[in-house]
Structure formats: C-alpha cells, structure tokens
Amino acid sequence: MATVAELLDQGVKAYTRGDSAEAERLWLQALELDPKNERVRAYLRQVRGERPGQAPATPAAPQRPEPAFAPSPWDAGPAASPTVLVEEGAGLDLGAVAEKSDIRPLVADQRPPSRPPPSGDVALWMEGARELFALGDFSGSLEMIERILRVDATHAEARAYLRQNESTLVAMYESKLGSLGTRPRLAIHPEEVLWLNLDHRAGFLLAQIDGTVSYEDLFALSGLPRLDTARILASLVAEGVIR
Amino acid sequence: MNENEPFIGIDLGTTNSVVATVIDGVPRVIASRTGQTLTPSVVAVARNGKRLVGHMAKRQSITNAENTAYAAKRLIGRRWGSPEVEDARKVLPYELVPGPEGNDIRVMLGGRAFSIPEVSALVLAELKADAEAFFGRRVTKAVVTVPAYFNDGQRKATKDAGRIAGLDVVRIINEPTSAALAYGFGKQMEKKVVVFDLGGGTFDVSILDVGKSVYDVIAVGGDTYLGGEDFDRRVIDWLVFSFAQEHQAIDLRQDKMALQRLRDAAERAKIELSEGRQASIHLPFLASAVEGKAALHLDRQLSREKLEDLTQDLVDRTIAVADRTLRDAGVRTSQIGEVLLVGGMTRMPRVQQAVKNYFGREPSRGVHPEEVVALGAAIQAHALLHPQKGKEILLLDVTPQNLGIMVVGGYFATIIPRNTTVPTSQSHMFSTVQDDQTAVRIAVLQGASDKAMENELLGEFVLEGIRPARRGEVEIEVTFDISADGIVGVSARDSATGTRQSITVTATSGLTETEMRRILEENLDEMLTRRQVGDFERLRDRTQAVIAEIESLSPAVKEALSRSRFGKDAVQRAEEVVGRARTAIAAQDLQQMIAVEEQLDRALQLFKGLAGGTVPGEKGS
Numbered sequence: 001m002a003t004v005a006e007l008l009d010q011g012v013k014a015y016t017r018g019d020s021a022e023a024e025r026l027w028l029q030a031l032e033l034d035p036k037n038e039r040v041r042a043y044l045r046q047v048r049g050e051r052p053g054q055a056p057a058t059p060a061a062p063q064r065p066e067p068a069f070a071p072s073p074w075d076a077g078p079a080a081s082p083t084v085l086v087e088e089g090a091g092l093d094l095g096a097v098a099e100k101s102d103i104r105p106l107v108a109d110q111r112p113p114s115r116p117p118p119s120g121d122v123a124l125w126m127e128g129a130r131e132l133f134a135l136g137d138f139s140g141s142l143e144m145i146e147r148i149l150r151v152d153a154t155h156a157e158a159r160a161y162l163r164q165n166e167s168t169l170v171a172m173y174e175s176k177l178g179s180l181g182t183r184p185r186l187a188i189h190p191e192e193v194l195w196l197n198l199d200h201r202a203g204f205l206l207a208q209i210d211g212t213v214s215y216e217d218l219f220a221l222s223g224l225p226r227l228d229t230a231r232i233l234a235s236l237v238a239e240g241v242i243r
Numbered sequence: 244m245n246e247n248e249p250f251i252g253i254d255l256g257t258t259n260s261v262v263a264t265v266i267d268g269v270p271r272v273i274a275s276r277t278g279q280t281l282t283p284s285v286v287a288v289a290r291n292g293k294r295l296v297g298h299m300a301k302r303q304s305i306t307n308a309e310n311t312a313y314a315a316k317r318l319i320g321r322r323w324g325s326p327e328v329e330d331a332r333k334v335l336p337y338e339l340v341p342g343p344e345g346n347d348i349r350v351m352l353g354g355r356a357f358s359i360p361e362v363s364a365l366v367l368a369e370l371k372a373d374a375e376a377f378f379g380r381r382v383t384k385a386v387v388t389v390p391a392y393f394n395d396g397q398r399k400a401t402k403d404a405g406r407i408a409g410l411d412v413v414r415i416i417n418e419p420t421s422a423a424l425a426y427g428f429g430k431q432m433e434k435k436v437v438v439f440d441l442g443g444g445t446f447d448v449s450i451l452d453v454g455k456s457v458y459d460v461i462a463v464g465g466d467t468y469l470g471g472e473d474f475d476r477r478v479i480d481w482l483v484f485s486f487a488q489e490h491q492a493i494d495l496r497q498d499k500m501a502l503q504r505l506r507d508a509a510e511r512a513k514i515e516l517s518e519g520r521q522a523s524i525h526l527p528f529l530a531s532a533v534e535g536k537a538a539l540h541l542d543r544q545l546s547r548e549k550l551e552d553l554t555q556d557l558v559d560r561t562i563a564v565a566d567r568t569l570r571d572a573g574v575r576t577s578q579i580g581e582v583l584l585v586g587g588m589t590r591m592p593r594v595q596q597a598v599k600n601y602f603g604r605e606p607s608r609g610v611h612p613e614e615v616v617a618l619g620a621a622i623q624a625h626a627l628l629h630p631q632k633g634k635e636i637l638l639l640d641v642t643p644q645n646l647g648i649m650v651v652g653g654y655f656a657t658i659i660p661r662n663t664t665v666p667t668s669q670s671h672m673f674s675t676v677q678d679d680q681t682a683v684r685i686a687v688l689q690g691a692s693d694k695a696m697e698n699e700l701l702g703e704f705v706l707e708g709i710r711p712a713r714r715g716e717v718e719i720e721v722t723f724d725i726s727a728d729g730i731v732g733v734s735a736r737d738s739a740t741g742t743r744q745s746i747t748v749t750a751t752s753g754l755t756e757t758e759m760r761r762i763l764e765e766n767l768d769e770m771l772t773r774r775q776v777g778d779f780e781r782l783r784d785r786t787q788a789v790i791a792e793i794e795s796l797s798p799a800v801k802e803a804l805s806r807s808r809f810g811k812d813a814v815q816r817a818e819e820v821v822g823r824a825r826t827a828i829a830a831q832d833l834q835q836m837i838a839v840e841e842q843l844d845r846a847l848q849l850f851k852g853l854a855g856g857t858v859p860g861e862k863g864s
Contacts, residue, residue: 171829178791179784193527200538203528204500207507208302212277216780217299220289223306223499 004034005135011043012128013140020047039131046124122148122155129161138165138172166227173230176237180215184233187243196241202232209242249378250628252620253370253387254418255363255401257316258443258470259587260284261617262370264377265625270425270618272611275373281587281613282373286365287311288353294769296369305503308336312350314444315362317467319404320397320753322346322699330468347753358754360400361762364407371408385410386624388616391417391449391463394644394689394699395731395748403754407762413627419449420458421619422585425610427453434580435461439565439598439606440616442586444470446561448568450579459664464568469560471513471588477553478509478545482524486541493530493539501530505541516547517590551593558597565601582606587613642667646723646731649686649695651676658723661691670722672738679711683719687733687748706735706744779833786824786836789843792850793821799854814853817846 002010011026024047030040129144142165148158174180186193186209198206205222213221215233222229236242251273254261259281263272272280279298287300288310295303304311314335321328323341328348332339338351342358349356367387374382387410389401398415405412416424419438426436433454440447447465451458482505483495495501504526512522522545528538551558569576582598584606589595598606610618642665647657650673658671675683683706690698709717717737724732734745754762804811820842827835 167829171825174828175787175790175825179787181780181784194540196528197537198528200498200500200528200531203526203538204306204504206528207504207526213299213302220291220293220295221299221303221306223290223303226291 002029004030004037004040007033008040008043009132009135009137009140012132012144015043015047015124015128023047042127043124046120122152126155126157129158133161133165138169141165142169170227170230173227173234174215176234177215177230180219183211183214184209184218184237184242185211187240193241196239201228202236205229205232206236206241248384248628249374249380249382250384250386250413250621250624251370251374251382252421252617252622252624253367253385254421254614254617254620255316255367255387255389255404256284256442256616257314257445258284258472259613260366260370261614262374263614263617263621264374265621270621270625272614272617273374273377275369276376282366282369283313284316284363284366285311285313286315286352286357286362288355292353294365296365302507303503305506306499308499310337310352312337312352312357312362315350315359315366317444318348318350319359319363320394320400321348321359322396322753323348327467334468342753343758344753344755358758358762360404360754361407363401363404367404367408367410371410383409383411384413384624384628386414386416386620386627387412388416388418388421388620390445390447390465391419391460392447392465392644395701396699396753400753403759406759407766409766414623416620416623417449417460418447418585418616419451419463420460421616421623422583422610423451423453423458424619424622425615426581426583426607427458435574435578436581436583437565437569437579437602438583438585439561439589440465440585441561441588441594442470443472443588444468446470446564446586448565450568450572450574453581462568462572462574464564464571466560466564469557469564471510471586473557474513474550474554474588474591475506475509477557478513478550479505481545481549481553482509482541482543485543486529490530490532490539493532495530495541498530504529512545513550513591514587516545516550517592520547521545547592550591554593558591558593561594562597562601565598576602579604583615584608584612585615642725644689645691645698646687646689646701646725648673648721648733649688653695655688655690655693655695655698658721659725665725668722668724670720673719673721674715675709675712675717675719676714678714680714680717681709681711682707683709683735685721685733685735685744685746687731687746701731701748702733702746704733704735704744704746706737706742708740708742709737710740779831779836782833782836782840783828786828786840786843789847790821790824793817793843793847796847796850796854800850803853813849817849820846 007026007030011023011030014020014026015023024044027040027043027047030037031044034040125144125148129141129148132138132141132144141161145158145162145165148155149162152158177184186206193206201224205218205224208218208221218233219226219229224232233242250264252263252270254263260283261272261281263270265271274280275282275297277298282297283301285297285300285304287295287303287307289295289303290307290310300311301313304313314331317331318328318339323346328339340349340351340356341347342349342356347358349358350362351357352362367385371382371385385405387401387405389398393401401415402412418440422438422440423436436451436453438447438449438451440449445465445467446469447463449460449464450462451460453459479502486495487493495505508524508526512524515522524541524543524545526541529541531538569579579602582602582604584595584598589598589606589612595606595608642659642661642663645655645657645661646659647655650656656671656673659667659669663669673683684703685706686695686703687701688695688698689701692698706719709719717739720736720738722734722736724734726732731748732745733748734743736743800814804814820839824836824839824843826832827839
C-alpha cells in the first residue's frame with residue numbers, strides 16, 4: 001500500500017508527464033488516506049484548474065443568441081462567374097480544385113505556437129521539485145527543475161535546485177561506481193550485449209569500456225554532461241553489465 | 244654527459260608517433276604506459292576541461308571535434324595565410340587563429356590559444372613520459388624525425404616543441420633517412436633505395452643513395468593529403484550508406500557518437516584485413532531511430548576484396564606520385580636496389596602488390612613499417628651520444644627547397660638547387676644594374692617559384708661600399724653555406740675591393756623567446772595543478788574506499804549496538820564524519836577531505852571494533 005508521500009510523488013510525476021487524469025486519481029487516493037492534507041488539496045485544485053476559494057464546479061453559463069451578420073457587399077452585385085452547384089451528397093473535391101488551380105493550402109508550422117505556461121504551472125512544478133528533493137527523489141526533482149528552466153531559464157530558485165540536484169546525483173551515482181580510477185570491464189559475454197535494452201548513448205559508453213580506460217577517462221571522453229555519464233555508468237554497474 | 248643517460252628516437256608523425264631506444268646494441272620500440280607502441284598525435288581539451296593526449300584524445304576526436312587538434316604537423320612552422328594553412332583550414336574542424344605577431348598560427352582548444360609547437364610538445368611530452376616510465380628515470384635527450392621536405396622554420400619549430408616538452412633535441416633527421424638507417428643497421432649495402440611512406444595522413448616518396456654508413460637523400464616527392472585516413476573514410480561511407488538503405492535513410496554521419504564508433508571500427512577492420520580475408524564490424528546500439536526506444540545495431544562483414552574495390556583509386560594515386568618523383572629525379576625503376584615500406588598503410592596487401600608491380604621487385608619487409616622511422620632515430624641518437632671510433636654513421640641530408648636571391652625584375656636566382664646534399668657551399672657571380680651603384684640589397688629566399696615574391700623570404704642585408712663604376716662592370720660574388728645542422732650563411736663580396744657583408748639565416752618557428760619563456764612557466768604551473776588533481780583523485784579514491792568499508796560494516800554494527808546501551812553517540816559521530824567526507828568529495832574540496840581523513844580512519848576503526856564484538860565503554864569494564 002502506497003503512503004501519502006509516495007502517492008503525492010507519483011502524482012507529481014504523472015502531472016509532469018502531462019497525464020493529469022492519472023495525477024488526479026493518485027492525489028484522490030492520497031486524500032482518502034489523509035483528508036486533511038492541504039498539499040494534496042492544493043494539487044487537486046491545480047489539476048482541476050480551480051483557484052483557492054473557487055467553487056469546485058462552475059455551472060454552465062446560459063447560451064447567448066447567435067449574432068446577426070451585416071449584409072455582405074458582394075451579395076449586392078452580379079456574380080463574376082457562374083455559380084457551381086454541388087451535387088447533393090457529393091462534396092467539393094478540394095484536391096482536384098487545388099490540382100487544377102495550382103493553389104496549395106498553407107502548411108501549418110510543425111511547432112505549436114510557444115505559449116508561456118500559466119505561472120501557476122511553474123509554481124506547481126517548483127513546489128513539486130522542493131517536495132521531491134525533500135523526499136530524496138533527486139531525479140524527480142531534477143525533472144521538474146528542467147521543465148521549469150525550459151520555460152524560464154532565469155528562474156533563480158530552479159537554478160539553485162538544479163545545481164544542488166545535479167551535484168547530489170553525480171555524487172550518488174559516482175559512489176556506486178567506486179574508485180573513479182578503476183578501469184571497468186565488461187562483466188557479461190560480448191554476445192549477451194545484444195540482449196540489453198540500451199540507447200545509443202549507453203551503447204557509445206559501453207563501446208569505450210575495454211579495460212584500458214578508467215571511469216575518470218570515460219567522463220572526459222564521453223562528451224556528455226557528467227550527470228548523464230555517471231547515470232549511465234551507474235546503471236550499467238547496477239545491471240551487472242560492467243564491473 | 245653521463246654515459247648511461249637514456250636517449251630516445253622519436254618519430255613525430257602526422258597521425259601517430261612512436262618512441263624507440265637502443266638497448267644492448269639492439270634498437271627497440273618503447274611501449275606506452277598502456278602497452279601500445281603507437282601514440283596518436285592527437286591533443287584535446289575535453290568538455291570537463293581535462294587535457295587529453297594520444298589514444299584518449301583520439302577516442303573523442305569526433306564527439307569533441309572542435310576541441311581536438313590532430314595533424315598539427317601539417318601546420319608546424321607554417322605562416323598564417325600561406326596556401327598550406329589555407330588548405331588545412333578548409334578541412335580541419337578545429338579553429339585556427341593568427342598568432343600575436345600575425346605571422347604564425349594558433350589553435351583554439353577549450354577557449355585557449357595554443358601555438359603549434361605547444362600542441363606537438365604535448366605529444367612529445369607523452370612519449371617522454373612513456374620513456375621515463377620504461378627507464379625508471381628522467382629522459383632529456385632525443386633525436387626527432389621530420390619529413391625531408393620540411394624547411395628551416397618547420398625544423399626549428401619541431402625543436403621548439405621538444406624544448407617545451409623538456410627535451411633537448413640533439414638532432415633533427417629526415418624520416419626516409421631514418422627508415423633507411425633502420426634497414427641498413429648492421430648491413431653493408433650500397434644501392435639506391437626508395438622509401439615508400441604511406442602513413443595515416445600523408446604520403447612521401449624519397450630516393451636515397453645508400454653507401455657504407457652513408458645515407459644521401461637525392462629526391463623527395465609526395466602528397467600531403469593522402470593516407471590511411473582516406474582509406475578509413477571509404478569504409479565509413481560504405482557503412483553509412485548501407486545502414487541508411489536498411490534503416491529508412493538514417494544518416495549516421497549526423498550523429499557524432501555513431502560516427503566516432505564507425506571511424507574506430509573502420510580503422511580496426513582495415514587493419515584486420517591486412518592479415519585476414521574477412522572482418523566483422525559489429526556495433527551494437529549505434530543509433531536511436533525513435534527517442535526512448537532501444538537503439539539500432541550495425542552488423543556487417545567487410546571482405547578484403549570489397550576494401551580493395553573501395554580504395555583502388557587511392558592505391559593508384561600512390562603509384563602515380565611515386566612515378567612522378569622518379570621521373571623528376573631522372574631515376575629509372577631498374578636502378579632501384581631496394582624499396583622500403585614505411586607507414587601502417589603499407590601493410591595492406593594491395594598496396595604491397597602495387598609497389599611490387601611498379602618497381603618490379605618485392606619490397607623489403609624486414610622492419611615493422613610503423614616503427615621503422617623511430618628505430619632509425621634511436622640508432623642515430625645512440626651513434627651521436629655514444630660515438631664509437633670507426634663506426635660513425637654519416638647522415639647526408641639534402642636541401643628541401645631551392646635557395647637563392649632576388650635579382651632585377653623581381654625574379655628568383657637559384658644558388659643552391661633543391662635536393663643538394665648538405666653541408667654545402669656554392670657561389671654565384673652577379674653584377675650591378677645601374678651606373679655608379681654603391682650598394683646592393685641581397686634578399687635571401689627559398690622556394691620553387693621563378694618569381695621572388697612567391698617564395699619565402701629568409702632574410703636580407705645590404706652590401707655597401709661598392710666601387711662606383713659603369714653598370715655591369717662590378718662583380719659581386721654571392722656565397723651560400725649550409726652547415727650539417729641546416730643553418731644557412733649567406734655572404735656577398737665585391738671582388739674588386741674585397742668589401743664583404745654576410746648574414747646567418749636562423750629559422751624561426753613563430754614563437755618569440757618571451758613567448759617561449761611564458762609557455763615554459765605555464766608548463767610548470769600545469770604540472771603543479773596536475774599534481775594537485777592527482778593528490779585529490781588519490782585521496783578521493785581512498786576516502787570512497789573507507790566509506791564503502793564503513794557502510795559494509797554498518798549492519799553488523801547496528802546488530803551489536805542493539806544489544807548494548809553504549810556506543811550510540813560514537814556511531815552517530817562517525818556517521819556525521821562520513822556525511823562530511825561525502826560533502827567534501829561532492830564539492831571536490833581537497834582541504835576538507837584532508838581535514839576529515841583522520842576522523843574517517845578513526846570511524847572505520849570504531850566500526851571494525853563494533854562489528855568484531857567490541858562495544859565502546861564496555862571494553863575492559
């Protein structure tokens with residue numbers, strides 16, 4: 001049975017992933033366990049788009065009548081070309097029209113228009129980052145911080161947490177490696193490497209491990225940030241791939 | 244000089260470098276501290292600020308291309324703006340900038356400008372350190388090899404690189420000479436020898452007259468942009484295109500990590516195919532097609548035939564260059580008594596076959612082609628530092644370029660033609676161009692062009708006090724002297740009055756003496772910093788080991804304390820010390836680590852005692 005803190009943590013992660021429904025479900029579970037928990041209530045208000053003190057559900061506003069349009073000046077004169085009658089049941093073939101006229105529709109930009117997230121989101125992520133940091137989930141906290149810095153690179157508190165999280169995580173991962181002067185070796189048969197589930201960055205680091213380079217050397221030649229290198233190497237050690 | 248002082252011969256190559264020595268009369272290569280005989284001539288500043296040299300630098304040369312300097316030999320002693328430098332700038336991924344005087348080149352690495360001799364010095368220092376590890380004591384004397392076509396400035400810059408690395412370069416010798424020396428060592432051969440040197444980045448052909456212990460380079464030619472890396476590139480392209488066909492046009496060249504692995508694998512496969520007929524190229528988790536999914540593998544078999552197909556035109560180019568060099572020198576293949584193969588690429592069977600077909604004879608394979616130049620340099624170093632009467636080896640080198648002066652009309656008059664054996668002295672008569680001319684300007688140049696402006700100006704001086712006379716009546720004798728060390732002395736003398744002026748042309752590497760002093764001082768600082776980093780790393784490793792031991796004892800300690808009223812405070816203090824040690828490691832704080840070292844040791848002793856059944860406060864009570 002998950003504790004309130006764990007449910008809170010899982011909910012924050014779900015929310016960060018963009019899965020608001022899952023976040024709400026987890027936080028509701030937390031609320032059942034601790035109905036007086038103000039933090040859970042605040043999160044639930046946030047995920048439902050409510051503000052403190054706002055009623056949980058707003059009744060739908062009465063429908064307004066459709067506005068009356070002003071007459072178009074084009075309707076006054078004769079039409080420049082004969083009216084095309086569209087057969088009943090058959091729509092206008094837009095593709096054919098485009099082909100004949102050489103008129104092409106505009107292509108929408110692949111990137112969605114950048115819209116600054118509501119400041120409430122940043123505050124929530126920051127709150128989540130603090131919470132996760134206090135729980136010792138530095139990776140989760142870092143995830144939140146990175147999310148904040150993507151929309152506000154100058155966020156002072158987020159930057160402070162970034163440094164703290166990174167140095168703590170690097171120290172944690174490095175402690176799992178042992179002495180950084182050690183020259184790691186493959187702990188499995190080379191044929192077994194194919195059965196692993198690695199991304200290309202881990203593949204690159206694994207390819208460098210041949211018994212001649214130390215962990216410290218790997219940090220230098222990986223070309224990746226120290227945290228990423230430490231994380232990958234710690235994971236390879238934990239999975240028994242290298243020793 | 245101490246007779247037992249170690250000495251070394253260094254082949255400072257464009258792609259790889261080798262260090263060798265002579266032990267008990269036998270020349271031998273010194274392996275690096277990691278056991279390899281070749282050290283890549285690559286220097287880098289990694290993203291974490293660490294300086295990397297050799298294999299480490301090469302292994303990240305694509306992923307960190309902008310901070311990795313290779314092929315510095317193409318640039319050493321060159322002038323900013325020269326055609327060679329402009330050509331290099333088109334292909335090199337690292338940034339080149341002009342030096343403070345504007346006439347030499349600097350490489351930007353990790354935000355700092357390095358002169359080219361400094362870059363080469365890092366490679367030489369690595370080889371020096373390997374030699375010192377081998378001998379177990381300091382090594383300061385070396386013979387270093389350079390291509391036969393290197394001019395005075397390039398030779399001086401190579402010497403400067405040695406000085407920066409803490410080496411006294413007692414002699415610079417030509418690479419083909421060195422190779423011939425290694426082959427001729429202990430043999431009595433008198434013949435014309437061709438040195439066919441296909442290295443990692445350059446191709447050189449040299450023709451030598453070899454007599455009894457006399458080595459005379461009579462002609463040099465080559466292509467400075469043809470070598471083993473071009474062969475590797477063909478294999479990489481083949482792998483990239485076949486992978487793209489198989490995996491929806493994924494272009495591995497866009498992924499630096501993938502390209503780095505491909506380059507290493509291509510080189511390995513190529514080397515394997517010099518012995519075997521098939522090479523497996525197996526690169527698991529090479530590239531990610533979709534973010535978050537397992538990466539794709541590359542698996543290919545490369546046959547020797549395929550490699551030969553992919554590189555046939557490169558092999559043909561080497562033969563065309565060799566043919567042109569022989570024709571220029573007026574030497575027929577039938578006059579060649581021996582063909583020496585130098586450079587790793589000559590291990591490729593197709594290259595050996597092409598050489599055999601062209602020269603009509605089997606090339607010599609007595610000495611390892613990648614080590615032969617360094618071995619020759621070691622032999623020369625041995626001969627220079629431990630001379631034996633009657634067994635001196637006389638090295639005759641040649642002038643790499645025409646030497647002469649500027650004459651009226653802006654033309655270049657050659658006084659000592661290219662490929663003239665040094666030491667030499669040659670004179671030429673000139674006359675005045677104006678009536679009553681009392682002074683003449685002598686501009687000393689080297690190069691291959693008829694136009695003075697297109698050649699390199701080595702120095703100039705004015706001869707004054709000429710007897711006034713009608714133009715053409717005064718005879719001025721200009722004499723060029725070149726010493727065995729390549730120092731050029733030029734004098735001009737009025738034959739009638741005996742008035743004489745002279746100049747000694749001292750090659751410059753681009754570094755001023757002040758800069759050289761600054762670099763040497765910085766090297767000392769760097770050594771101190773390295774020592775501090777080394778101290779930190781050693782203490783960090785030790786601290787981590789003690790923490791790990793304390794943690795492994797922790798369950799037993801807790802078990803012991805659960806049965807006692809004593810010791811809980813002491814354990815809490817020990818845990819605090821462990822916490823402080825961890826913080827010091829994370830902050831890379833050497834002083835703090837030193838401060839907690841003793842307390843940590845005491846904590847370990849405490850834990851050992853508790854785990855062994857001794858509870859504090861109860862001992863002896």
